[in-house]
Structure formats: C-alpha cells, structure tokens
Amino acid sequence: MLNPARTTTASSVKRLAPSSSTSSRAACRMRSRVRWAPCWRPGCASALLWAVDGGGNFVFARGGMVVLQKSLSHIQSRRYSRSHTTVRQDFFGTQGAAMSQILERYRLIAMISPLLLLAACSHAPHSADPPRLDVPAHFSNEEGGEGILDKSSRRTLPVDWWTAYGDPHLNALVRAALERNTELTIARARVDEASAATRRARASLLPSLSAGTQATRGRDYSENVAIGNDGRATLSASWEADLSGRLSQAAEGARLDAVAAEQAWVATRWQVAFETVSAAVQQRQASELEALAAARLASAERLVLLMQRKFEAGQATGFDIERTRAGVVALRVEQEQLRRARGEATHALDVLVGQTPGAPAASPTLASLAVPDWTPTRIPADLLSERPDVRAAEAKFAAETARWNAAEGERFPRLVLDLSGGRQRVESVGTRITGNIFSLGAGVSLPIFDGGAIRAGIETGEARSRAAHAEFERTLLSALQDVENAYLGWHTQHAALEHQAEGVAVAERQLDRSRRLFEAGQVDATVVAEAEAGVLSAQASLIRTRAETAMQWGVLAKALSGSPV
Template structure:
C-alpha cells in the first residue's frame, strides 16, 4: 500500500522555530497560521456513520450509543462549560464596572436650649470604573481564556474520538472471542468423535489404552478452552457496557468476524486530513493560550491606568433642597519594587509558552507516526492473515489424510493428534490475525482524526 501522505508544512515550520531560548521570541512568532486553526475546528464531527463501512449496523449503533451516553464524555463536556464560563469572566473584565449605593446616617444633638434635634442624611450614588487597558493586559488575558476554551473543546473531542475507536475495537475483540469459542466447540466435537473411536478400538483390543488416554487428554484440553473463552466474552461485554454507559449486560451481535467489510483506503491520503485530529487542535490552542498569557504577563510590568467616576445626591433634613454630587478621577499605578514577582511571573509564562510549543511539535510528529503505524498494520496484518489462512487450509487437508490413515490402520493416533494440535493453533491464530487487521482499520480512522469521505479528501486537495 502506498503511504504517500504529503507533509504537514505548518507543523514542521512550527517545529523549526523551536530552539534554544536565550531570549523569549516575539509573541506571534510561534502561533500557527489562521488557516491551520480554522480548517476544521473543534466542531468537526466525530461521525458514527463512518462505521457503516464495516457492514455491521450493530457496530454503528454501539458507537452512536457510546457517544450519547458515556460518562467520561459527559465530564469532558462539563469541563468545556467551565472553560466557557471562565472565558466570559475574562471578557467581562474589558467592560466598565457600575455599582450603586444608598448610605444613610442619623445624627442627634442638643441645642442651646437643651432640646434634642435629629438630622437624617442619605446619599444615593452610582459609581463607575473602567480600565482602558492601554497595554493589552486584559485583552490578552481574554484571548488566552478564549484559546483555553477552544483547547478544552479539542480535549473533549479527543475523548469522543478515543471513545468511538475503543467501542469499535472492543466490538471487534468481542466478535473475535465469539469466533474463538466457535473454533473451540468445533474442535471439541471433532475430538469427541476421535475419543469415541479410540474407546471403541481399545475396548475391542485393536489398540492399547495409551491411545485412549491420549485422546481423552486432548479432549479435556480442548474442553477447558470453552469456559475460558466464555469468561473472556463476559468480561469483554462488561467492558463494552461501561463504554456505552450501561450496567453490565449482554451485547447484541451483528455479522460474524469474517463477514465484516474492510473499509477502502484511498491511495495517497492527503496529510491535510490530519488537521481534524483533535489532539493537534488542542495542542495548538494550548500554545495560543500560553502565548497570550505571556503577553498579559508582560503587560503587567507596565503602568496600569484606571478611570473612576461617581454621581449622586445628598438628601438631608438640614437642607431644604438636595445637593448634587459628581466626581471624576483617574489613577496611574506602576510597580516600583515588588521583589521581582512580576518579572518572575513573566519568565514563568515564557517557560509555559515554550513548553506548549514543544508539546505542539511532539503532537504533530506523533500524528505522522500514528498514521504510518496504522497503515503498516493494515498492510502487514493482511499479509499475515493470508499466510495463516494458507497454513490452516494445508493443516485441514493434512488432518483429513491423517484421520483416514488412522481409521484404516496405516498410521498411529499420534500423527492425527499432532495434526489436530497444529490445526487448532492455526485456526486460533487466523482469528487473531483477522481481528488485528480490522483493528488496524480502526487505528487508521483514529489516526486520521475521525474517518474520511470523498468530499473531505476533495476539500483538502483544493
């Protein structure tokens, strides 16, 4: 299979800008181009209908149920809502703050004639304050919160993508266990026939009890494979139920393992499809958030200008008419000596930005590795399955010959026994190879960010 995937020029260009850091580079030097961010975004669907390509509606239904009910996905969605509230809070800092008050007081005094007088005063007022954010401290903090929100959406979609892949892999594993159980039962039936023949031959004195005991031993060895497979099936069903958000229960079955269709993989999948990978999007937005946080930390080193104003009236029993009050003022605060706290905060933000840049580079490289590994798995597991299938067919023919020779008395039971063992091993290995091959297609789906359609491929090739 051709593994022509082009190149992630954006990711590699970003990777090339990361090096030794004697001085922090400009904030915009490591931000990915807007086209990379907006090509798909966090709302790119994790399609459950892509699994229709396997030709099993039960698989598609299980993936859909997991995406609707899984508790981990619900928790990830709640973290997105928390990040959205944090972003609104940061954005609110850019707006003026308005407050109202109604302080009142009462004073009692004695006049010269010894008579008590009471003086009641009230001062309703409205106070407004506004930070013009001349150096971008608040704007960068708001932009950082926005990027963190997008990163949390990417993290949610990482969970969605991993969940869909885990359900598909778990279902394939379940069907493989069903196939192993079927192989064990068929082998047990065949060895039961051999055991009856060996017992009849031993009872008639045609052979010794050695062959009888050997046949019985092989029958018991195969018999223990059945509860072992049934236990594995139960555990796999429970694991799938957990992914579906259900209590442990039986999982419905669709087509057999060998009847599952292999989704077609076009030659030369474009590497731009990797833009849909939510882990890349999350790493990128984490980098953007760290970059904006660095700008905000640098702006904190500069003077902070604040404007305040208030308006109100004074109502008092000592005056015939109310008195209007209005004030407008401003303040400029600049750190003179803080023991290096602000500078240390800016240095920490620089280090976090560089960590995010390295993490983004690693995510891009890991994306290429995942695609390469999954495509190689599709190719090599297919070749392995073909080879094992040939071995199985050869051993099945050999077993027929050995059985006929044994019944005719031309060979010992040991020849048939060895061939039976080899055939059982080959059949179980073929089940595993078919399962591995189907799982490799699931890994391709996950590596490419959630499957693909012809429209997706055409869109990124334009």
C-alpha cells in the first residue's frame, strides 16, 4: 500500500521562504522538520525517514514513499537562497552542507537502485513440465490386416485432406463452410479477444503517461480577507518495476491463452471440415437409399401379389402372405425414415455453409464420391507435437502455471516510480508567482497481513495448474486413442467394403440363376422376386458400407491432421 507523498504547496513555500533577517527562526523550523517519526497506518511498515530543504529541492520519505519535489521556491529572490545557505551551514556546518547537497542529489538513486536490480532477477519458481508418456514409434493399428492395404499405398496426409475424395462439389461445400461457418467466426473472435487481453497485460510492464489540469479559487479568513487563485497543468508518468516477475508472468499467461485460442480455432476448422464432409456423405447416402427403397418396395409389393396367387392356387399358406406383407410395411417405414434422414442431413449441411436451412440444393450421388484407397501415415511423436487440440492443451497448462507464478509474486515488495512535471501559477493579495513544478517519487509496499488472500491465490493457481496438467495428459492419451481407433476403423471398414461388394455380386449371381430356372420352368415367380429383393437389400447394405467407409477415412484424416501454424 503506497502512502500519499508529502508535497510542497505554494503556501508552504511562502511560509518556508525566510528573509535574511529571520534566518535563525528558519533554522529552528528546519530542525523541527528533520526527524524520525514512525508511521502507524494499517498496512504500512515504513516510517518518515528524512526531510531536508535544499536550495528549493525538498526530499521526503514517508510511509514507504520517497518524493523529490522541485517547489516554487526557485523563483524566490536570491535573498532566500543566501539565507537558506546560511541555514544549512548553521545546521550542518560548512563541509556538512556540501556533503548533504551531494547526498541529496543522489540519495533517491541510491535508494531505488537495489530495487531496480531486483527487477532484473525476477524468476518463475514453477515450470510447466509436460507429462511423461511412453510414446510408441508407430501406431499399432497402422499396418492393418494382411491383404487389405500394402505399404506402397501409404502417403502423407495433405492439409486439405477432403480433396482426396476427388469430388468438386464436396470441395466447394468445404470451402464455403470454412468461409461462412458461425463456429469459426466465434473461434476467430475468441482469438482476437485473447490477443487484446495479451496486449493489455503487456501494457502493465510499460510506463503510463497522463496529463491533467487543475484550477482553484479560495478565500482566507484567518487574518485578513484575501482571495487566492491557483492553476496548474501537469504531465505525469508512472511505472511499476517487476521485482518478482508478477507482471511478466501475468503477461505470459495472457500470451499463452492467445496461443491456446489460436490452436482451438485451427481445431475448429478441422472439425467444421469433417462435419461438412460427414453431412454431405449422409445426405448422399440417404438420397440413394431412399431411391433404392422405392425399388425395393415395388419388388416387395409384386412378391405379395405373387404370393396371393399361390395361396389361391393352394401352393402357399396364409403365413407366407403375412410374411411378405410385413416386409412391405417395414420397407415403407424405412422409406419414411430415409426421407427424414436426408432432410436432416441437408439442413445440417445448410447450417454448416452458412445458409438458411431448407434451401434447395443439388445432391450428387454417392458413387461420385471416390473413397481413397490409400492410408495416410504419421509418426506418433510428430502428431502429438502438431495436433491443434494437443497444442491448445499444452498452452493452457503453461498459462495456468504462469498465473501460478504470478500469484507467487504477490508475496514480494512492489516498487512504483512516479514522475510528474508542469507549470503552476499562483495569485494572492496582489502577488503573482509563476514557475515550473517537478516531482520524482518511488514507492515501495510490502504485504504483511491480508487475511490469507495471497496464500489462497497461490493455492488456487497451484490447483488450476494441476488440473491443466491432467487435462493436457488426458488430451495426449485421447489423441493417441483417436488415431488408433481411426486406423482400426479404417482398415476394418475398408475390408467390410470389399466383403459387401462381394456379397452384392453373390446376390446378383443368385438372381441370374433363379431367372434361368424360372424360364426352364423349374421354379415359380416368387423365387425370382425373392432373389430380386435380396439383390436390392445387398445393394442397400453396400451403399451404407460405402458411406461409412468414406466417413471413416474422414475420421482418420481428422485424427491425423496437424496444425499449420
């Protein structure tokens, strides 16, 4: 807590300005002013150290505040200066007066120089050490099963990984989403907010400069009625020396928050790109399944008619008719569900690209979306150092540690340097005095008792740092888990796609054989209808598998995406 500095006003200058005939009374007053006096104000552990009048330069130190003020006395007559010299010689002696002038000139520098040296020795007691993890040399599921993808099919993942699908319409959708998505706008605003907070925190390390004016008019009834005017214009500067590193650590925490916000914005870009690809794939899947469901429904209805004829001919039972009718009902329900899924995917895609939901849009087929047949590869150590979510978690941990260090700095003294100067004009009883004013002050405060607030702040910083460290470690483990799951899902889904394509081929061969048997008269039409329904069902499963494979490649690409910054 900085105590207010003792200053010298125009009235005090007038009282302290003795004539040559009253030098003894001035010396007496000076003796009464040079003394030791403790300061008993709460929170103040300093005292009034000394106060010496020296040729218009008044130096005071009270309550931890050292003030050197150039008063208006320099515009007084030379008679005051000569009488002042007499007072100094009478009080200190001739040699003592000369020595005191030298001490007064450099006393302030000598007092604040050790504190300024302490500012250069500020340190951070706590460091942000990353978690210790046994990072593997390669991902265990990167190779996949034998015969699925060989080593020659591996490439480095491009930054714009969605272009690997080879679909111009999809590329345009992703570009539109990255330009107009509201989530990215919010993330960008948070980056700007964090950058502004960083500049504000860094500003505390620099001096502050302000200007002001003051005008007063007063009346004195003590002896004779008099009216006085006082006006001044000042320019003030203030700077707090960062003795304990409190200010620099707070600025470092703000800077790391900006780094975390920037990496969060990069992670949001990858997320928006993945969600756009996923919504486009789901839209195309629902559109193709809805069209295929209409063909399956028509085939099921034909099968019901054929079964009805066989029942009338005594070749089928009522159970066979109800079974085929149940299949028709299930297909109608599925058709409505696919219609809803297509609408929801379309609306989600509209929101992602910044459009009003429900706007008509073209929906290309899923077949135009080429599923990549190669596997992207990454080294785990490089991935953990480049993934944006990992970088953001690391920056948050370092930021909380820096704020913990800043809380530790609250236990140390604070040094504030104040510098002000200007011009003052005083008018009283026909006397006009105009002159320059100048003051240089250094205030030091040391906390003694605050009810445990500083200790609570330090413990809060420690707890937040430990929580951020655990969050950082969890993010690292989750990143490794995401990649392992993505590799596993990509290889198994790619294998499932091959098996499903083989299942469609088997169903088509079965349909062709049933048709030849029907033409030869060996089977009836219901066998052919059932074979047709089997082909349509296998094709629907193939559409789903192809869509899931395309999205799984996007999951792998998103998990392996690094930060370009």
